[in-house]
Amino acid sequence: MPELPEVETVVRTLAPRLVGRRIHAVILKTRKAWAASAAKLRGRRIQRVERYGKYILLHLDRGVGAIHLGMTGKLMAGAAPGAYTRAVLVLDQGRVVFDDVRQFGSVRWLKRPPDGLGPDALSILPDEFVTRMAQRRGRIKALLLNQAFVRGIGNIYADESLFRARIHPLAPANRLSKDRALRLHRCIVEVLSEAVASGGSSISDYVDADGRPGWFQFQHRVYQRTGEPCVACGAKIRRILVAQRSTHYCPRCQRQ
DNA sequence: TGGAATGTTCGGCT
DNA sequence: AAGCCGAACATTCC
Incomplete structure (x- = not known):
């Protein structure tokens, strides 16, 4: 979790x-x-x-x-x-x-906090996010999972953020327009903030330090919804592998 | 029964 | 040389 x-x-x-x-x-x-x-x-x-x-x-x-x-x-x-x-x-x-x-x-x-990690996903500024994206040729989903690029995003929130930003998970990072990169940044902050407000996602048995589960899993729009209808357009949610991780997206809303 | 599960790291290849 | 792939780590669940 x-x-x-x-x-x-x-x-x-x-x-x-x-x-x-x-x-x-x-x-x-x-x-x-x-x-x-x-x-x-x-x-x-x-x-x-x-x-x-x-x-x-x-x-x-x-x-x-x-x-x-x-x-x-x-x-x-x-x-x-x-x-x-x-x-x-x-x-x-x-x-x-x-x-x-x-x-x-x-x-x-x-001795000191771990090094080698990128800026925090909730505090990186839009401009810096755009600049860093423009320097990478890899697929956007893999990049979001890379803690040296930004720290904090994992498989659930990468998929949910890309869905909200309507960006295909295989899109090369440096080929996104500035507008789309800014939109992705906005969606990442939005999704993460909402999830924090919901106490996180309890997809198997996650609980906080007081033993209480989160409820953001009820807000997931693509993660582990393979075959179910997209909440925006009704198309079937698809599952592919990216960076050896399950990746869920809407083939109609998230165009290459 | 094989595959997948919220993550990271390492070695090898191009 | 960045980026990709596969494997490894260990356990449970369906």
């Missing part, structure tokens, strides 16, 4: 319970390579909690805790550990439980 809106929702529900807390102990139930790094969180005080693309950053008195939810990661305040719990941060007041069925997520201690 974890794209920008889901991570943002987790951060908003988590932050009030974490800021000012000290991490007394780190319990690890994983053999993943990040475990050694995660152990360094012990003893640190959490000064600020921030979303950084799809990362949850705990700004500490020394360094940062960087949590990535991968595909199935969940971060829950005060929850009981279960079968898929990979890490528990024991605080001076309460605890945070990190569950992750597929284990693509991670909990790490870093």
Whole structure:
């Protein structure tokens, strides 16, 4: 579940319970390579909690805790550990439980926030978005998924944004007119903001730090609606593969 | 039973 | 050299 809106929702529900807390102990139930790094969180005080693309950053008195939810990661305040719990941060007041069925997520201690990521999808300015797009020849859908280009967009919101902007997912980025690029930027901000306001999309079992699901999945217009009628024109939604990911679009509304 | 699922990374090829 | 592809990671669900 974890794209920008889901991570943002987790951060908003988590932050009030974490800021000012000290991490007394780190319990690890994983053999993943990040475990050694995660152990360094012990003893640190959490000064600020921030979303950084799809990362949850705990700004500490020394360094940062960087949590990535991968595909199935969940971060829950005060929850009981279960079968898929990979890490528990024991605080001076309460605890945070990190569950992750597929284990693509991670909990790490870093000297500084991760580098190599592009500007945040919700804060990049229209002009910069247009300029960066003009420098890329790749397919627009693949580019939106590329965190080095913009950070925060994943498979759901890439499809939903392209649908709203009426842009074909295979369109080469640098071949879009300035108007269409601006429209795409506007639609990305719109879709992400609406999704944040809805608490994200719960497509399998996503919940925020308080265990509450989001409801933006009821607003999806193309994502996982293959074969269903387009809400705008009635044409059947099509599914193709782009960058090895399922890509859903309306063949009539989104022309090449 | 095989394929697909909210993600990232790496190696190889052009 | 950017960009593409396939594979890998691990587990569940239908």
